[in-house]
Amino acid sequence: MKIAGFEFAEGARFQKGAIQNATLVGQHMELLRQQQKGELTPEDVLSDARNHNSPLHSFFEWDDSAAAHQHRLNQARGLIRAVVAVYVREDQPAVRARAYVHIPEGETSHYRESGHAMSMAKTRKLVLQRAWRELQAWRERYRDLKEFSELFDVVDETIKHLPKSTRQ
Incomplete structure (x- = not known):
């Protein structure tokens, strides 16, 4: 099958200032994938995005302290989602739920x-x-x-x- 075009997934969220041209981003990622013998990794994308001229550059936070804070917020979100409560009632067995x-x-x-x-x-x-x-x-x-x-x-x-x- 051949790729006819690119779009961003519905509901995709990007940082402010990201140049949201799905065609340009998709074509560039496809070029990266081909350069990497058919495989694309997050490391490949990040490495390419470090270049200021890359169409992927604007999708990343390059201020290290801001990026570290965002990473920690993502870790906090993951921690919140990981907590499971055990609910009990006298007349029923315990139930586990987020x-x-x-x-x-x-x-x-x-x-x-x-x-x-x-x-x-x-x-x-x-x-x-x-x-x-x-x-x-x-x-x-x-x-x-x-x-x-x-x-x-x-x-x-x-x-x-x-x-x-x-x-x-």
Whole structure:
């Protein structure tokens, strides 16, 4: 199969100032991949992006202290996502679930305790909408794999029972 063009994935977020030309970026990455005998690694991309003339340069933070802070924020996000709570009730066995869920409220996104977030209509809707977008992105990424066709059928059936507000 031949690549006909390039786009950025829906919902992709880049740092401020990144030159968002998907065609230019995709063509450049494809050139890098070909130079590396068909394999592209993050190290290849970063190495190329160090050059101020690279179309990839603007996608990276080059101020080391700012980059270190962003890296630590990503580590903090990973730590928050890694915490699992064990919920207990007298009449049921213990249940393990993610302790915190991400609430994407504009510029003030944050994490809330899962049970609390899901008990409030506004945050429940935000969490379900994000889950929906992630499911759709996963489905799009793997749509050509026939091994998942039965799973996609189940998803299609499940969609019929979801509230429309979830699928936004």
